[in-house]
Amino acid sequence: MNLGTVLTRFLLIAGLSGLMGCSSLNAGGSPGSGNLGPEKNAPQIxxxxxxxxIDFKALTERLAAHSIILLGEFHDNAHHHRARARLIEALGQARKSQEPFQLVVEQLAMGSSVSPNTTGPTEALLAQLKEAGFQDKAWGWPLHExxxxAALSQGMAVNGGNLVPGQSMKLFQQGESALPEKLQGLLAKASLPAPNLQALDKALVDGHCGQLPDAMLKPMRLVQRATDLSLLVAATEHKATIVIAGNGHVRKDFGIPSLLPALKTSPKLVTVGFLESDPSAKAGQSGGTASDGQAHHGAVYDFIWLTPPAEREDPCKGFQMP
Known part of the structure; x- marks a missing residue:
């Protein structure tokens, strides 16, 4: 079995969409456009x-009172990235008289960063990101631009929070003994209750189109938990942090928030799930409105922001585990 291929596919569950690549998106402009422009409709939050x-202003005010703000995403949805850019700008403005938020992202490894002094055209920004370890093809650049x-414009550094390259493979092969030194012993302090563990396992299996072998579930689970712990530890290294990661990482039941017991401190943390509306659904059908999304997914987020879906093919069409 090709473990490298399996672990690459494992990353797909981060957004619980089974998707990493970017197809053509009907997003009202180029996917990486920094010009957010006016909202076609008021956000569904x-x-x-x-x-x-609630409206955008109310969301900003509620989030700004927290020291760690988790913002989820479907990796291939440009609506999510533009909505979060708008939110990051507003949160940056809200802290103008204080030490600025710092950004911690899933897209870079812990220990890497891009200075807030970074400016220039798309090519210059991408060069700085790649120097910090950003994989532009894997993340569908310029989706996250x-x-x-938005973060850099508000004086925020872009800091990595993910496991370093190769660490996932080591965890998969060697188990917890391969955890980075600063994460050693922490996972055991935040074990998941049975229902939460079942939810994580279901997400892992669903993220692999129901084809994940039972023997691979435990190592996959470890990689997911270690990734979440790495993001949390990176977030706590700053006074105030905004974390950018897939929806699966920001879930309260088995994501980053579930690892708070592993810390010596108790930071004030809040999580926002960025979900997709079903354009064919009517009110009362799951996914039709933000309220419907809240009924379907609400227990695992503090706030839900619903956007139009990305245009994509069925990710399970033709999918086969190696």
Missing amino acids: VEVSTGQA PVFR
Whole structure:
């Protein structure tokens, strides 16, 4: 079995969409455009604790009070990246009189960073990102460009939070003994309750189109948990942090928030799931509105932001495990 191929495919579950690549997106402009432009419609945002729809300003105010803000994504959805860029700019403005937020991203490994002084055209920004380890083809560049530019424009450094290259393979082959030194012993302090563990396992299996062999479930689970822990530890190295990662990483039941017991401190953390509406659904059908999305996914996020879907083929069509 080709473990490298398997682990590459494992990354697909990060957004719980089974997708990593970017197909043609009907996103109102080029996918990497930094010009956000006016919203065609008001954002569909729900505060899960109340079940009430809120506007962009209210969301910004609620998020700004937290020291760690988790923003999810479907990796191939340009709507998600532009929405988060708008949010990052607003959050940066909200802290103008304080130490700025720092950005921690899944797209770079822990220990790497891009300075907030980075400016210039797309090619110059990409060169700086690639020097920090960014894989432009794997992440469908320029999809994430609006996110990075928004952060840099607000004086935020773009910091890596993921496992270093090759670490996932070592974990897959060697188990917890291959954890990085600063993560050693922490996973055991935040074991998942049975229902949460079942939810994670289901996400892993679904992310591989139902074809994941039972024997691979445990090592896949370890890689996912270690990745989440790495992102959390990276986030706590700053006074105030915005974390950019797939929806699977920001889920409260088995993602980054579930690892808070591993820390000595208790940072004030909040999570936003960026989901997709079903254009064919009507109110009352799951995915038709933000309220429908909240009913279907709400327990695992503090807030839900619903956008139009990305145009994509069925990711399971022709999929076969190696």
